[in-house]
Amino acid sequence: MAVTIKDVAKLANVAPSTVSRVIANNTRISEKTKRRVREAMEELGYHPNLNARSLANSSTKTLGLVMPSSAEKAFQNPFFPEVLRGISTKAHEEKYALLISTGVTEKEIYEAVVGMVQGRRVDGIVMLYSREDDQIIDYLLDVNFPFTVIGKPFQNEEQITYIDNDNYKAGKDATNYLLELGHERIGFIGGDISFMFTNDRLLGYKKALQQKGISLRSRYIVHEELTEEEMKKEIVYLMSLEDCPTALVVADDFVALKVLYILAELEISVPKAVSVISFNNLLLAEVSTPSLTSVDINIYKLGYEAADCLLKQLATSSKERKKITVEHQIIKRHSTDVR
Structure with a gap:
Protein backbone atom coordinates (compact mmCIF):
# COMPACT_ATOMS: atom_id res chain seq x y z
CA MET A 1 0.00 0.00 0.00
CA ALA A 2 1.30 3.46 -0.92
CA VAL A 3 2.42 5.75 1.89
CA THR A 4 0.20 8.83 2.26
CA ILE A 5 0.47 12.27 3.85
CA LYS A 6 -1.68 10.96 6.71
CA ASP A 7 0.91 8.26 7.44
CA VAL A 8 3.67 10.86 7.56
CA ALA A 9 1.56 13.14 9.76
CA LYS A 10 0.87 10.32 12.21
CA LEU A 11 4.55 9.37 12.53
CA ALA A 12 5.64 13.01 12.90
CA ASN A 13 2.77 13.76 15.29
CA VAL A 14 1.50 16.71 13.24
CA ALA A 15 -1.60 17.50 11.19
CA PRO A 16 -1.69 16.43 7.49
CA SER A 17 -1.94 20.11 6.57
CA THR A 18 1.39 20.68 8.31
CA VAL A 19 3.00 17.97 6.16
CA SER A 20 1.67 19.74 3.06
CA ARG A 21 3.12 23.03 4.25
CA VAL A 22 6.50 21.40 4.91
CA ILE A 23 6.51 19.99 1.38
CA ALA A 24 5.76 23.50 0.11
CA ASN A 25 8.57 24.85 2.35
CA ASN A 26 6.17 27.25 4.05
CA THR A 27 8.14 29.84 6.01
CA ARG A 28 5.61 29.77 8.85
CA ILE A 29 6.60 26.22 9.79
CA SER A 30 9.50 26.04 12.24
CA GLU A 31 12.75 24.38 11.21
CA LYS A 32 12.33 21.90 14.06
CA THR A 33 8.92 20.78 12.71
CA LYS A 34 10.21 20.67 9.14
CA ARG A 35 13.08 18.47 10.22
CA ARG A 36 10.74 16.10 12.11
CA VAL A 37 8.37 15.83 9.13
CA ARG A 38 11.20 15.27 6.63
CA GLU A 39 12.68 12.57 8.85
CA ALA A 40 9.28 10.86 8.92
CA MET A 41 9.03 11.12 5.12
CA GLU A 42 12.47 9.58 4.75
CA GLU A 43 11.73 6.79 7.24
CA LEU A 44 8.49 5.87 5.47
CA GLY A 45 9.91 6.33 1.97
CA TYR A 46 7.28 8.94 1.15
CA HIS A 47 7.82 10.90 -2.08
CA PRO A 48 5.23 13.59 -2.84
CA ASN A 49 4.03 13.91 -6.42
CA LEU A 50 4.97 17.55 -6.65
CA ASN A 51 3.59 18.07 -10.14
CA ALA A 52 0.16 17.10 -8.90
CA ARG A 53 0.14 19.80 -6.24
CA SER A 54 -0.80 23.41 -6.59
CA LEU A 55 2.62 24.43 -5.28
CA ALA A 56 4.08 23.29 -8.58
CA ASN A 57 2.48 26.31 -10.23
CA SER A 58 4.85 28.73 -8.49
CA SER A 59 8.10 29.08 -10.41
CA ASP A 166 25.27 8.08 -30.91
CA ASN A 167 28.22 6.89 -28.85
CA TYR A 168 28.07 3.39 -30.29
CA LYS A 169 28.52 4.84 -33.80
CA ALA A 170 31.15 7.30 -32.54
CA GLY A 171 33.20 4.45 -31.07
CA LYS A 172 32.79 2.48 -34.26
CA ASP A 173 33.72 5.45 -36.47
CA ALA A 174 36.85 6.20 -34.42
CA THR A 175 37.98 2.57 -34.68
CA ASN A 176 37.18 2.39 -38.39
CA TYR A 177 39.27 5.49 -38.98
CA LEU A 178 42.28 3.73 -37.47
CA LEU A 179 41.50 0.58 -39.47
CA GLU A 180 41.44 2.65 -42.66
CA LEU A 181 44.91 3.94 -41.79
CA GLY A 182 46.13 0.34 -41.79
CA HIS A 183 46.08 -0.43 -38.06
CA GLU A 184 44.89 -3.84 -36.90
CA ARG A 185 46.27 -4.00 -33.37
CA ILE A 186 44.04 -1.39 -31.78
CA GLY A 187 43.59 -0.92 -28.03
CA PHE A 188 40.78 0.76 -26.11
CA ILE A 189 41.34 2.87 -22.99
CA GLY A 190 38.11 3.96 -21.33
CA GLY A 191 36.96 5.23 -17.97
CA ASP A 192 34.29 3.96 -15.62
CA ILE A 193 32.22 1.48 -17.64
CA SER A 194 29.13 2.19 -15.52
CA PHE A 195 28.82 5.43 -17.50
CA MET A 196 26.73 4.70 -20.58
CA PHE A 197 28.89 6.64 -23.05
CA THR A 198 31.96 4.58 -22.14
CA ASN A 199 30.05 1.34 -22.51
CA ASP A 200 28.56 2.35 -25.89
CA ARG A 201 31.92 3.51 -27.30
CA LEU A 202 33.47 0.22 -26.21
CA LEU A 203 30.69 -1.70 -27.98
CA GLY A 204 31.28 0.35 -31.15
CA TYR A 205 35.01 -0.37 -30.97
CA LYS A 206 34.33 -4.10 -30.67
CA LYS A 207 31.85 -4.08 -33.55
CA ALA A 208 34.25 -2.30 -35.91
CA LEU A 209 36.93 -4.92 -35.27
CA GLN A 210 34.44 -7.75 -35.66
CA GLN A 211 33.20 -6.45 -39.01
CA LYS A 212 36.79 -6.37 -40.27
CA GLY A 213 37.34 -9.94 -39.14
CA ILE A 214 39.89 -8.91 -36.51
CA SER A 215 39.94 -10.99 -33.33
CA LEU A 216 39.29 -9.08 -30.13
CA ARG A 217 42.28 -9.03 -27.77
CA SER A 218 40.89 -8.59 -24.26
CA ARG A 219 44.32 -7.58 -22.96
CA TYR A 220 44.11 -4.49 -25.22
CA ILE A 221 41.06 -3.18 -23.33
CA VAL A 222 41.26 -0.98 -20.23
CA HIS A 223 37.91 0.33 -19.01
CA GLU A 224 38.26 1.37 -15.40
CA GLU A 225 38.65 4.69 -13.65
CA LEU A 226 42.38 4.67 -12.86
CA THR A 227 44.78 6.83 -10.91
CA GLU A 228 47.71 8.24 -12.86
CA GLU A 229 49.99 5.60 -11.34
CA GLU A 230 47.59 2.79 -12.31
CA MET A 231 47.21 4.25 -15.80
CA LYS A 232 50.98 4.28 -16.23
CA LYS A 233 51.19 0.61 -15.24
CA GLU A 234 48.52 -0.27 -17.80
CA ILE A 235 50.28 1.65 -20.60
CA VAL A 236 53.63 0.09 -19.69
CA TYR A 237 52.01 -3.34 -19.81
CA LEU A 238 50.30 -2.71 -23.17
CA MET A 239 53.40 -1.33 -24.86
CA SER A 240 55.64 -4.11 -23.50
CA LEU A 241 53.57 -6.82 -25.21
CA GLU A 242 55.33 -8.56 -28.09
CA ASP A 243 52.32 -7.73 -30.27
CA CYS A 244 51.65 -4.36 -28.64
CA PRO A 245 48.95 -2.06 -30.06
CA THR A 246 49.89 0.27 -32.88
CA ALA A 247 46.89 2.49 -32.16
CA LEU A 248 44.67 3.42 -29.22
CA VAL A 249 41.05 4.56 -28.96
CA VAL A 250 40.83 6.62 -25.76
CA ALA A 251 37.53 7.48 -24.04
CA ASP A 252 38.04 11.25 -23.90
CA ASP A 253 40.63 13.97 -24.48
CA PHE A 254 41.31 14.44 -20.77
CA VAL A 255 42.38 10.81 -20.41
CA ALA A 256 44.17 10.91 -23.76
CA LEU A 257 46.42 13.76 -22.57
CA LYS A 258 47.54 11.58 -19.68
CA VAL A 259 48.19 8.76 -22.14
CA LEU A 260 50.30 11.05 -24.37
CA TYR A 261 52.31 12.18 -21.34
CA ILE A 262 52.99 8.59 -20.25
CA LEU A 263 53.98 7.53 -23.78
CA ALA A 264 56.39 10.49 -23.95
CA GLU A 265 57.91 9.44 -20.62
CA LEU A 266 58.41 5.95 -22.06
CA GLU A 267 59.99 7.51 -25.18
CA ILE A 268 57.32 5.96 -27.38
CA SER A 269 56.67 8.20 -30.38
CA VAL A 270 53.16 9.35 -31.29
CA PRO A 271 52.17 8.79 -34.06
CA LYS A 272 55.27 6.97 -35.34
CA ALA A 273 55.04 4.05 -32.92
CA VAL A 274 51.42 4.34 -31.83
CA SER A 275 48.50 6.45 -33.04
CA VAL A 276 45.93 7.92 -30.65
CA ILE A 277 42.34 9.02 -31.25
CA SER A 278 40.04 10.31 -28.52
CA PHE A 279 36.68 12.03 -27.97
CA ASN A 280 35.22 15.45 -27.09
CA ASN A 281 37.50 17.73 -29.17
CA LEU A 282 38.34 20.01 -26.30
CA LEU A 283 40.72 22.94 -26.73
CA LEU A 284 43.31 20.73 -25.00
CA ALA A 285 43.23 18.39 -27.99
CA GLU A 286 44.27 21.16 -30.35
CA VAL A 287 47.18 22.43 -28.25
CA SER A 288 48.56 19.10 -27.01
CA THR A 289 51.84 17.67 -28.30
CA PRO A 290 51.19 16.15 -30.72
CA SER A 291 47.75 17.62 -31.39
CA LEU A 292 45.04 15.03 -30.83
CA THR A 293 42.77 13.55 -33.45
CA SER A 294 39.45 13.71 -31.66
CA VAL A 295 35.77 12.98 -32.22
CA ASP A 296 33.89 16.27 -31.82
CA ILE A 297 30.65 15.45 -29.97
CA ASN A 298 29.47 19.11 -29.86
CA ILE A 299 29.46 19.43 -26.08
CA TYR A 300 28.00 22.94 -26.13
CA LYS A 301 24.98 21.75 -28.11
Missing part, protein backbone atom coordinates in the same frame (compact mmCIF):
# COMPACT_ATOMS: atom_id res chain seq x y z
CA THR A 60 11.53 29.57 -8.90
CA LYS A 61 12.98 30.50 -12.32
CA THR A 62 15.90 28.24 -11.40
CA LEU A 63 17.20 25.00 -12.92
CA GLY A 64 19.11 22.45 -10.88
CA LEU A 65 22.27 20.84 -12.28
CA VAL A 66 23.55 17.48 -11.07
CA MET A 67 27.20 16.49 -11.53
CA PRO A 68 28.46 12.88 -11.58
CA SER A 69 30.78 13.70 -8.66
CA SER A 70 31.72 16.67 -6.52
CA ALA A 71 31.81 19.92 -8.48
CA GLU A 72 35.49 20.34 -7.57
CA LYS A 73 36.38 16.99 -9.11
CA ALA A 74 34.04 17.32 -12.10
CA PHE A 75 35.43 20.72 -13.11
CA GLN A 76 38.88 19.19 -13.47
CA ASN A 77 37.51 17.74 -16.70
CA PRO A 78 37.01 20.51 -19.31
CA PHE A 79 33.90 18.69 -20.61
CA PHE A 80 31.81 20.15 -17.79
CA PRO A 81 32.57 23.87 -18.22
CA GLU A 82 31.71 23.50 -21.90
CA VAL A 83 28.43 21.66 -21.34
CA LEU A 84 27.55 24.23 -18.67
CA ARG A 85 28.21 26.98 -21.20
CA GLY A 86 25.49 25.49 -23.40
CA ILE A 87 23.05 25.11 -20.51
CA SER A 88 23.68 28.62 -19.18
CA THR A 89 23.23 30.19 -22.62
CA LYS A 90 19.72 28.76 -22.93
CA ALA A 91 18.91 29.49 -19.27
CA HIS A 92 19.99 33.11 -19.75
CA GLU A 93 17.78 33.45 -22.83
CA GLU A 94 14.78 32.44 -20.71
CA LYS A 95 15.95 34.43 -17.64
CA TYR A 96 16.54 31.33 -15.51
CA ALA A 97 19.23 30.95 -12.87
CA LEU A 98 21.25 27.77 -12.25
CA LEU A 99 21.83 25.88 -9.01
CA ILE A 100 24.61 23.25 -9.01
CA SER A 101 24.32 20.24 -6.71
CA THR A 102 26.75 20.11 -3.82
CA GLY A 103 28.17 17.09 -2.11
CA VAL A 104 31.21 14.87 -2.43
CA THR A 105 29.85 11.35 -2.04
CA GLU A 106 26.99 9.83 -4.03
CA LYS A 107 24.88 9.89 -0.86
CA GLU A 108 25.54 13.60 -0.33
CA ILE A 109 24.72 14.42 -3.94
CA TYR A 110 21.49 12.42 -3.71
CA GLU A 111 20.51 14.24 -0.53
CA ALA A 112 21.25 17.58 -2.20
CA VAL A 113 18.91 16.71 -5.07
CA VAL A 114 16.16 15.65 -2.66
CA GLY A 115 16.66 18.98 -0.94
CA MET A 116 16.33 20.84 -4.24
CA VAL A 117 13.09 19.04 -5.02
CA GLN A 118 11.36 18.94 -1.64
CA GLY A 119 12.50 22.47 -0.82
CA ARG A 120 11.10 23.74 -4.14
CA ARG A 121 14.41 25.45 -4.85
CA VAL A 122 14.33 24.57 -8.57
CA ASP A 123 11.67 24.10 -11.26
CA GLY A 124 13.47 21.25 -13.00
CA ILE A 125 16.77 19.40 -13.11
CA VAL A 126 19.41 18.63 -15.75
CA MET A 127 21.45 15.49 -15.09
CA LEU A 128 24.90 16.04 -16.62
CA TYR A 129 25.61 12.32 -16.92
CA SER A 130 24.00 8.90 -17.25
CA ARG A 131 25.18 5.72 -15.58
CA GLU A 132 23.87 2.36 -14.42
CA ASP A 133 21.50 2.09 -11.45
CA ASP A 134 21.34 5.79 -10.59
CA GLN A 135 19.15 6.40 -7.55
CA ILE A 136 18.71 10.09 -8.40
CA ILE A 137 16.95 9.29 -11.67
CA ASP A 138 14.84 6.69 -9.87
CA TYR A 139 13.87 9.32 -7.31
CA LEU A 140 12.99 11.99 -9.92
CA LEU A 141 10.80 9.50 -11.78
CA ASP A 142 9.17 8.42 -8.54
CA VAL A 143 8.14 11.96 -7.56
CA ASN A 144 7.33 12.93 -11.17
CA PHE A 145 9.68 15.92 -11.11
CA PRO A 146 10.71 17.51 -14.46
CA PHE A 147 14.23 16.61 -15.60
CA THR A 148 16.36 15.91 -18.63
CA VAL A 149 19.50 13.79 -18.94
CA ILE A 150 22.68 14.30 -20.95
CA GLY A 151 23.42 10.74 -22.01
CA LYS A 152 21.37 7.66 -22.76
CA PRO A 153 19.57 6.31 -19.68
CA PHE A 154 20.48 2.83 -18.50
CA GLN A 155 16.80 1.97 -18.06
CA ASN A 156 13.31 3.55 -18.31
CA GLU A 157 14.43 5.16 -21.57
CA GLU A 158 10.85 5.69 -22.76
CA GLN A 159 10.03 7.72 -19.62
CA ILE A 160 12.96 10.14 -19.88
CA THR A 161 13.86 13.03 -22.17
CA TYR A 162 17.54 12.73 -22.95
CA ILE A 163 20.12 14.31 -25.22
CA ASP A 164 23.07 12.28 -26.40
CA ASN A 165 25.44 11.43 -29.20
CA LEU A 302 24.42 18.83 -25.71
CA GLY A 303 24.07 21.34 -22.88
CA TYR A 304 21.96 23.82 -24.84
CA GLU A 305 19.51 21.14 -26.01
CA ALA A 306 19.21 19.65 -22.51
CA ALA A 307 18.20 23.04 -21.08
CA ASP A 308 15.92 23.78 -24.03
CA CYS A 309 14.03 20.48 -23.65
CA LEU A 310 13.61 21.00 -19.91
CA LEU A 311 12.34 24.56 -20.31
CA LYS A 312 9.83 23.43 -22.94
CA GLN A 313 8.57 20.77 -20.51
CA LEU A 314 8.11 23.43 -17.85
CA ALA A 315 6.38 25.87 -20.21
CA THR A 316 3.88 23.36 -21.57
CA SER A 317 3.62 20.81 -18.74
CA SER A 318 4.13 18.27 -21.52
CA LYS A 319 4.48 14.62 -20.58
CA GLU A 320 5.93 13.74 -23.98
CA ARG A 321 9.42 12.31 -23.74
CA LYS A 322 12.04 12.97 -26.41
CA LYS A 323 15.32 11.52 -27.57
CA ILE A 324 17.61 14.05 -29.26
CA THR A 325 20.81 12.86 -30.96
CA VAL A 326 23.61 15.39 -31.50
CA GLU A 327 25.85 14.62 -34.47
CA HIS A 328 29.59 13.95 -34.17
CA GLN A 329 32.55 14.26 -36.52
CA ILE A 330 36.21 13.26 -36.49
CA ILE A 331 38.68 16.17 -36.34
CA LYS A 332 41.94 14.86 -37.79
CA ARG A 333 45.21 16.05 -36.24
CA HIS A 334 48.79 14.84 -35.72
CA SER A 335 48.27 12.01 -33.22
CA THR A 336 47.17 9.65 -36.00
CA ASP A 337 49.38 8.70 -38.87
CA VAL A 338 48.78 7.78 -42.50
CA ARG A 339 50.33 4.37 -42.94
